[in-house]
Amino acid sequence: MLDKEKIALFLKAVDIFSPSGKEDEMGDFLLNFLKNKGFENVRKDDIGNVIGEIGGGEPTILLSSHMDTVDSHLPVKDENDKIYGRGTVDAKGPLMSLAIASSKFCKKDINGKIIFAGIVREEISTKGMDTLLDSGININYAIFAEPNNTINIVVAYKGRLSLKIIIKSNKGSGHPANSWLFDNSIELAFQFFNRIKDLFLNDYKGRTPYFTVIPNITEISSAEGKNVIPAKTEMYIDIRFPPGIISKKILEEIDDLKSDFMEENDCSINTEILSQVEGYSVSTKNELVESLKKAVQNTLGVKAKLTRKTGTTFMNIIGNKLDVPTVSIGPGDPKLEHTNNEYILKEDFLNEIKIIENFIETFLGFKDGN
Secondary structure, eight states, X not given: XXXXXXXXXXXXXXXXXXXXXXXXXXXXXXXXXXXXXXXXXXXXXXXXXXXXXXXXXXXXXXXXXXXXXXXXXXXXXXXXXXXXXXXXXXXIHHHHHHHHHHHTTTTXXXXXXXXXXXXXXXXXXXXXXHHHHTTTOXXXXXXXXXXXXXXXXXEEEOEXXXXXXXXXXXXXXXXGGGGGGSOOHHHHHHHHHHHHHHHHHHHTOOSSGGGSOEEEEEEEEOOSOTTSBOXXXXXXXXXXXXXXXXXXXHHHHHHHHHHHHHHHHTEEEEEEEEEEEOOEEOOTTSHHHHHHHHHHHHHHSSOOEEEEESSOOHHHHHHHHHOOOEEBOOSSOXXXXXXXXXXXXXXXXXXXXXXXXXXXXXXXXXXXXO
């Protein structure tokens, strides 16, 4: 494909608005691309993931990213060296760079197998990736593409716990004029969170934010009326933690705090786990990492940067669930994700395609005669 054809294809993908749960049109677009390019066993699974294969045998590598975006439309603009629009960075740039790069090998006799997968619902749940991995997919390596400034290779992500905490005062709700008779559940919620925060930012503090367990309140509500001392409050907490600390330990610590707090404050606390993803890291000496480093050097003449990120992504799920080396790489500035100024440099998108092509050529290679 010529560069202008790659850009035109990418523009079509970005022009399809595909917020989480509404990826059908984007899925059909991707499905037709894979079929037209000659991918084998092209299909949509029950949840809407789009999958295609090239070659056979081992090693088998999964090349994957997500089709969905956040539910916030932006106008698509092609201006000079940039393409603006929702999903340019997160993550249609990474997704289409993988699709276009791997399509080059559809008619090649490669040593091994490529499984390409466009995943649904990444922005709101793990169901898309869980469905793919639970289908019995058998791989040796994986790349889950996310915006990482083209040449950054992510070798580690923090884990994530998302908790819904309901705090109820046993004294019930009441009138603000008699506030001393009641325990305000909103105030109790903040007090309980501060105990969680103090514990983790002291006992689990690392040398950098990446190595530290960091809890945050993301939502708090108590809909009992504007003129009522509330007895019930719902609080949502996001906790990010590094590989090496398991979520079970964090939950045990919170349970201990909860028992003490309930006894001291005559209240009940119920905790519901909304999301539980362990941290993940891969050895920097792994052959997958080494091959990607060489591909960056061969393609752009610069050294790749190995990074650890404080977020959480499907890379965690793939690496932990299948116990295979997994990394992330991709075009686009991650600082632009979910913003109203989301754009990608055309050069970065095209360079990523070249990097992945070089990686496949060197990592898998071709059978005799190719």
